[in-house]
Amino acid sequence: MAAARQPPLPIIAMRRKSGRLLLYHFGRLLLLAVCLAACTAISAGDQQWLVTPDRAGNQVTVESADRTALLDIYSESGIGRASVRWVAGSYPAHILLRLHLRGLEELRVAYAETVITLSIPSSGEFAVHQYQTTAGPTPQQPQRIASDSPYWMKTTIVGQTVGTQNPIPLTDGWIEVELPQHFLQGRYTEFAVQWIDFYR
DSSP states (O other), X not given: OOOOOOOOXXXXXXXXXXXXXXXXXXXXXXXXXXXXXXXXXXXXXXXXXXXXXXXXXXXXXXXXXXXEEEEEEEESSSEEEEEEEEXXXXXXXXEEEEEEOSOEEEEEEEETTEEEEEEEOSXXXXXXXXXXXXOSSSOOOOEEOOTTSTTOOOEEEEXXXXXXXXXXXXXXXXXXXXXXXXXXXXTOOEEXXXXXXXXX
């Protein structure tokens, strides 16, 4: 009985190349599916937003009122991050982050090449410290932000009286942070936000 003929080497090479190509495209499709599953499209009035939290225990909801976008952030562990993108509709005049956390020892907002870090110490007198730096291969040293700077993020404790005594850790309400005028005046459309309630 004659032995079965083997396919020429060029055909074997083509099959291997085709198999690698299929595996490559399958990997890309799988990655795309994971990204789409993590992203959440949200309608708020006439605005469209795309929100991507980093894990299941972190949630971001969006509402719109009087040209103000209200982003409520909930975090089971108190630590997390999310990517937020304005997709369509009227560009908001204000963007407020309402962080439903007991503290905020670090908040980081990054857009384009700008990084703003905000900190509310959990001990001592109540204070809000903010610093601005640039991202990239040669980041600058953080610069303290003054309250009259376009990079300043107005910060308010809502639902709890703030006096001489530090209200942190909060027993009620939330921490409200308004994105800076520099972001709004530049009409930037996306940013990343990262939060830590208390350092461990």
